[in-house]
Amino acid sequence: MKIRPEQPGLRSLYRPVFDRALCIGCGDCASQCTFNEIRLDSRKDKKIPQATGKTCGACQRCAVFCPRGAIYIEKRPLTLHPHAIWNEAAVMHVHLQSASGAVPLTGFGAGTTIPTYWERILFNACQVTNPAIDPQREPMETITYLGRKPASLKKADGLKADQLLRLSLPLVFAPMSYGSINLRLQKAFAITARKKGILWYSGEGGLHEELNDYSDCAVLQIASGRFGVDPDYLTKARAYQIKIGQGAKPGIGGHLPGEKVLDGVSRTRMIPIGSDAISPAPQHDIYSIEDLRLLINAVKEASGYKPVCVKIAAVHNVASIATGVVHAGADMVYLDGYRAGTGATPVIVRDNVGIPTELALAAVDQRLRDEGIRHKASLVVAGGFSNSADVMKAIALGADAVAIGTAFLVSCGCYGCQRCQSGKCAWGLTTNDPVISKRLEVEWAVERLSNLIEAWHHEMKEVMGLNGIYDIGSFRGNRLLLRGVGLSAKELEILGIKHAGE
Amino acid sequence: MTAIIESKGIDYRKLNEMVRVLLSQGERHIILKGVRGQRYIAAGLTEGDLLLEVEGVPGEDLAFCLGGPQVIVHGHGQNAIANTMDSGTVVVHGMGGDALAYGMRGGRLFIRDNVGYRVGIHMKEYREMKPTVVIGGTAGDFLGEYMAGGTLIVLNRQNEQASVCGQAEKTLATGIHGGEIYIFNYDVPAYLPGIGARLLSPSREDEERVRRLTEEYCAHFGFDPAPFIEREFVKIIPSDSRPFHKFYCFAYPVDS
Numbered sequence: 089m090k091i092r093p094e095q096p097g098l099r100s101l102y103r104p105v106f107d108r109a110l111c112i113g114c115g116d117c118a119s120q121c122t123f124n125e126i127r128l129d130s131r132k133d134k135k136i137p138q139a140t141g142k143t144c145g146a147c148q149r150c151a152v153f154c155p156r157g158a159i160y161i162e163k164r165p166l167t168l169h170p171h172a173i174w175n176e177a178a179v180m181h182v183h184l185q186s187a188s189g190a191v192p193l194t195g196f197g198a199g200t201t202i203p204t205y206w207e208r209i210l211f212n213a214c215q216v217t218n219p220a221i222d223p224q225r226e227p228m229e230t231i232t233y234l235g236r237k238p239a240s241l242k243k244a245d246g247l248k249a250d251q252l253l254r255l256s257l258p259l260v261f262a263p264m265s266y267g268s269i270n271l272r273l274q275k276a277f278a279i280t281a282r283k284k285g286i287l288w289y290s291g292e293g294g295l296h297e298e299l300n301d302y303s304d305c306a307v308l309q310i311a312s313g314r315f316g317v318d319p320d321y322l323t324k325a326r327a328y329q330i331k332i333g334q335g336a337k338p339g340i341g342g343h344l345p346g347e348k349v350l351d352g353v354s355r356t357r358m359i360p361i362g363s364d365a366i367s368p369a370p371q372h373d374i375y376s377i378e379d380l381r382l383l384i385n386a387v388k389e390a391s392g393y394k395p396v397c398v399k400i401a402a403v404h405n406v407a408s409i410a411t412g413v414v415h416a417g418a419d420m421v422y423l424d425g426y427r428a429g430t431g432a433t434p435v436i437v438r439d440n441v442g443i444p445t446e447l448a449l450a451a452v453d454q455r456l457r458d459e460g461i462r463h464k465a466s467l468v469v470a471g472g473f474s475n476s477a478d479v480m481k482a483i484a485l486g487a488d489a490v491a492i493g494t495a496f497l498v499s500c501g502c503y504g505c506q507r508c509q510s511g512k513c514a515w516g517l518t519t520n521d522p523v524i525s526k527r528l529e530v531e532w533a534v535e536r537l538s539n540l541i542e543a544w545h546h547e548m549k550e551v552m553g554l555n556g557i558y559d560i561g562s563f564r565g566n567r568l569l570l571r572g573v574g575l576s577a578k579e580l581e582i583l584g585i586k587h588a589g590e
Numbered sequence: 591m592t593a594i595i596e597s598k599g600i601d602y603r604k605l606n607e608m609v610r611v612l613l614s615q616g617e618r619h620i621i622l623k624g625v626r627g628q629r630y631i632a633a634g635l636t637e638g639d640l641l642l643e644v645e646g647v648p649g650e651d652l653a654f655c656l657g658g659p660q661v662i663v664h665g666h667g668q669n670a671i672a673n674t675m676d677s678g679t680v681v682v683h684g685m686g687g688d689a690l691a692y693g694m695r696g697g698r699l700f701i702r703d704n705v706g707y708r709v710g711i712h713m714k715e716y717r718e719m720k721p722t723v724v725i726g727g728t729a730g731d732f733l734g735e736y737m738a739g740g741t742l743i744v745l746n747r748q749n750e751q752a753s754v755c756g757q758a759e760k761t762l763a764t765g766i767h768g769g770e771i772y773i774f775n776y777d778v779p780a781y782l783p784g785i786g787a788r789l790l791s792p793s794r795e796d797e798e799r800v801r802r803l804t805e806e807y808c809a810h811f812g813f814d815p816a817p818f819i820e821r822e823f824v825k826i827i828p829s830d831s832r833p834f835h836k837f838y839c840f841a842y843p844v845d846s
Contacts, residue, residue: 390634
């Protein structure tokens, strides 16, 4: 819904500031801004940029592209009477809802002050009695296999090694569907996944024909809307993912508005152009673990027994749910935590629903071990991973691999303005606008993504080496490598780690 | 040539594998005798010239993601028949269970008698693909929920006057945003249709299309179509193809 600018609530939080001494009046800033924040006043042969103060979201596009470095973004000052509750965010939110009568939507993951446990967990390191390993001079093993594994070497139970998914390092591309991101970005993910020996997840938007060649390193999703799922889809992928829940919006479904269902999205999702693509929150054929088993096995039957992953959101009883999912026959559990990103979610859901990834991961890993079924499914976790240290902390807490979404978007230009759902992403990432999406060059994105993965890979090996470990398998679930700082006894108990100094 | 498999006592995985082996040998008429609840029969099969006959009661997810074959069940069906079905025809000479035709994109499903709850949820359509479900008897609650395309017909052949398309308030076609539902010879109570659903009288073209599908149904089960067709029916469609577009606003300004 559109809100009239003169109403309170539409005030933008930021504005571009122009250094008039440096500005050469080229007008590039205005053409880079897809939100019409910058107006150009013509004066002689120069174009003088002016901020309108209405729509700047600090996406940084104008500042990065200014050839003279003459722009920076500042927070627009808003002086309010100090108050513990009625701060700027609270006041503006009420204004916005009073103007619109609607539910505010945002993108990205939750940025609330709910504790982030990664920053309160520290690694061990070798001293005196156990030698560290120099990863630059000695071989380090980060190859990870995902999927159902036998209980013991003797009891293979008919499982075949070639059904496992091989990752050269324990990272995967988090599911982001074509529609929420554009095809160029998804293609860059697919190319990079193949190049770096990892996997990309399609999300629920189907598989565009241009990406057919990358289906062998793809995990294709089957969600409640069944978009793009046909018999052919069920033969192509390396593995399948059934989406039950999503960390950024546990308990609610997806809704790609009809405006975004243009020709390419229509063909890929197999729905008419301009129709709303609604994914109901529940899959209405799944009301129980037994129902979930039906879908898992149906997908296996139709796909020639490819591995099946089930994606669930981290919620209060997630350990029990994950156990049920494994008992239902999932080969992988994809656990999506509180800070998981998204292209569109109601603010109220993103910020208030679910539990932190760290606690959910520790609880799920422990419960699966207690039940003696940890080997039956791999654990892929996602939700708020912004650096490689957090990835390694998750591995030590018990994850087999970590899914990265937002960090890969940032790698391709995103500065986190959280307006993914507007279809106007100035970096050409979360838009299918035929003109704006051309801003993203696939080769450039592949190089950036590869660089980031390479850099993290080095850091991950460094962390392994300084702990004297040269196989990721010895790092996984090795909670003795971790110590908590400033955590309560209960938090330490759930995380299954000791306090620093113990 | 007709290939016959005595299915009694065979695990579903082995049974479905046996069907696939016969298909690879070129068999195109396969009869499964003595079926006792084996699941996923015909899941993902794409041989358009296949006629698969099931004698007995197949298990859940019959014809999951079916892409072309004709499947005839001589007996009752269970839950989740024609889940995500793409094309082909499924005919059940008996009753159907819950959650039939979930996310069905194309093809035809004919059920001779009554069906359970949650039938036709999120049926959709795409280009020339328009799924059709014809239910001979009555249906339970949540019929056509989130329906996005295709045609659902409840023939009510016993002319029931209660529980023809569910009983619970606002469960019929809730959230429908595409497609059409036809209910025969039943005064649909005003409290039944859910948010987004609208009741109206069918047009002449609707009558013609429904008549053809009814005749097709009757041909499958050997009924005389005349008494079916002479009855009245109502149509349910979305009240608005965009029922929720005023529900959300942007949390941050995006347009000046």
